Amino acid sequence: MGERPMMTGAEWLAGSLAASGQSHVFFVDAVLRPTLLALSRLGVKPVLAHTEKAAVYMADAYGRVSGRPGVVAAQSVGAANLAAGLQDAWLARSPVIALTGRKPHAAQHRNAYQEVAHAPLFQAVTKFSAEVAEAAHLPRLLRQAWAAAVSVPVRPVHLDLHGLMAEVVEQGRVAEPPADLSALVAPRFRGAPDPDAVAAAVAALGAARRIVIVAGDGAMLSGCGAEVLGLAEALEAPVLTTLGARALVPTAHPRVAGVVGSYSAPPANKVLEQAGLVLLVGCDTGDQMTHGWRLPRPGVPIIQVDADPLEFDRSLPATVALLGDPRAVLVELLDQLGRQARDDAFAREAAALVAEWRASVAPRLSSDATPIDPARLCAEISAALPADGILVADTGYSGIWTGTLIDLTTQGYQRAAGSLGWAFPAALGAKCAAPDRPVLCWSGDGAFHYHLAELETAKRLGIAVVCVVNNNQGFGQGWPNLRRAAGNDPAAAAELLRFGDHADFAAIARGFGLRGIVVERPEDIAPALRDALAAKETVVIDVRTDIEARAPEPYTPTE
Structure with missing residues (x-):
């Protein structure tokens, strides 16, 4: 019997990701360049993001929607940013495989350029993290990481590949064929009860x-x-x-x-x-x-x-x-x-309690007030989002508005587990995982500011999502409390929580070559949503809303 043919670590990793059903991987340069080129040739789309956190958020939503781990990569100097982005995936119990480059052992503890210890960065946000010192170890450790990511509790994992850009592992040799891990999806095991x-x-x-x-x-x-x-x-x-x-x-x-x-x-x-x-x-x-x-x-x-x-x-x-x-x-x-x-x-x-509450909030759902009551925006989204649509919501007030006032018929809701700015990059990742389903993102203006640069990613790669910006020119959730804390001095409170009125998100979208729509009247919401959902590109709908409008508040039991 002849010896098994050898391949490089890059060829093995690309072949394994392709064989395992990945349609996209997410990254920030410079890392895994030979692997990414090989993936492109195999039909897997590399998605170059502008920040490591945005890349992680894309991978996070991709994993939630597909059930397969979202794969995200960054070079050594980007490891800290990538680890910070994993917090939401950890809290939401999402399958993500994070790949980072790191300088090899000979460069450690010697003030190597751009190098810090990686293990402490990932300890709090992964359930499994391991160094891959050479290509021969990659098959075993990728399989272990993948299995861990999709087993309950589903959570992110991390592989630290030797080489600033993982080149030590990529250039090494692997003596086994690429792995097909497509059967390992979340949740991996469905145990029966006692x-x-x-x-x-x-x-x-x-x-x-x-x-x-x-x-x-x-x-x-x-x-x-x-x-x-x-x-x-x-x-x-x-x-x-x-x-x-x-x-x-x-x-x-x-x-x-x-x-x-x-x-x-x-x-x-x-x-x-x-x-x-x-x-x-x-x-x-x-x-x-x-x-x-x-x-x-x-x-x-x-x-x-x-x-x-x-x-x-x-x-x-x-x-x-x-x-x-x-x-x-x-x-x-x-x-x-x-x-x-x-x-x-x-x-x-x-049912009577729910009916009574729905009746009490009904006037707001049809409100003609300007600036627009976000409750009216919720009602219009309920009516416009197709049955197979995916609604991606940011944290804070975005979660409350969408979680209380938008009605959904299918398993099409993804929400930030706590990271402001998560929703727009996540919507792009969700669309990569489900290209045939409409994806609508709800983001506040404070959240949307975080990752505006990913509009360029959406344009470059032709990823079509509808991004609704609840634009109230500030951080609305804490506004009344801060105003009270400021002694009802709106100017003092505004200095801390309000933005200027100069942000035109529709114009920003057009600056990236995308469509942008400004909505200032309630009656214009429905046609804007209809047009955006029919488009074949990302559309930003900048909805001018009232910061004084309050989302539903929870009932609190008396002590």
């Missing part, structure tokens, strides 16, 4: 009244929307979701009471406060979901379903813990529960 735990949960659910189902990001990853609704019907239970699981189930479904926690409309927290038993499905118990750990009420029994054993009893005691893939667990619960006659009074109470 039968005794299922029986205990069925008994508790059968005896309980006023059950509330709270579905979180783990449920979204599992894709168990149909099972959640099936269980809601069987138990006559209202459904709440976290912001990240906003589109797990149709948001206007009669069983759905909205996003719960700190970024919610009032009915959701009221429903959770009245629960006699809470069923958590792939839902962590952090401060946002629990509204500062004030919900649910102390002592309420909790049945918790999660694929990650570390989520049990983290903040709230689990009366019954069901370890397994949420969809697999809910299938078992539905099978054993069957359909029983149950009192639907609580479900009707919850």
Whole structure:
């Protein structure tokens, strides 16, 4: 038998990414140049971004939408910026593989140009990080990193490739064929629950009244929307979701009471406060979901379903813990529960609370006020976004507006887990992962300023998304509080949180060769959205809104 043919590390890496189904990789020069050239020849599109954080945000959304890891790369000096961008992917439990160059061992601890220690930078934002000192190690470590990225808890991983631009690994030799990792998608394993735990949960659910189902990001990853609704019907239970699981189930479904926690409309927290038993499905118990750990009420029994054993009893005691893939667990619960006659009074109470709140906010959804009430903008997006559309929302007020007032019918919602400016680059990454689906980005003006340069990326590569800028000339979420703190001195408050009136985002888009539309009247929103969604290029819609308009505020239980 002859020896296996050798190939370079660059050829092996490019061949493996192509064989594994990657359509795009994201990077900032100068890194992996031979690999990127090889990828282009294999039909994988390299996406050159203008900042490492923007490149990571693209890879992050690509991973969330596709289920395969988003791949992002930067040279050694860009490692710190790249690591900073991974925070959102870590918080959102998104599969990302970060590749960085680093100078080899002989250059370490010798004041090498542009070199700092990489391991501490990535420690807090990756679940696996390893050095790749030579090409022969690349097959083993890429496979390990990929598997780690898509296994629960899904999170970013990092490979530090020797060479400033990873050239040591690229130029080395690999003695095995490229790897096909396409079968490894998130979530990699769908474990079944323990039968005794299922029986205990069925008994508790059968005896309980006023059950509330709270579905979180783990449920979204599992894709168990149909099972959640099936269980809601069987138990006559209202459904709440976290912001990240906003589109797990149709948001206007009669069983759905909205996003719960700190970024919610009032009915959701009221429903959770009245629960006699809470069923958590792939839902962590952090401060946002629990509204500062004030919900649910102390002592309420909790049945918790999660694929990650570390989520049990983290903040709230689990009366019954069901370890397994949420969809697999809910299938078992539905099978054993069957359909029983149950009192639907609580479900009707919850639906009445939602209906009452929707009626109260309805005038704002049709408001003709100028500057425009963002609630009207939400209503127009609900009407315009196609059923297969993907809505990408930034953090803060963007998450609250979109999570409470835009209705969605499919699993088409991606939101920043906390990083301001995430949404626009992420929208480009989402479009790369789903080229046939319309993608609409909601960004505030404060967030959009972060990554304006990626308009050039959208133009150069022909990536078509609709970017709606909620332009209120400032950071709107904290505006009233700061004004009060300033002794109701608007000028003093404005110095800290308001921008000038000179930013014309439509003109900026046109400066990059793209389309830009300014909307100052509510009646012009619908035609602008219609035209932008029909375009074959990125379109920026600069909507002039009222900074005094308040997004829905959560109900807070009294102590």
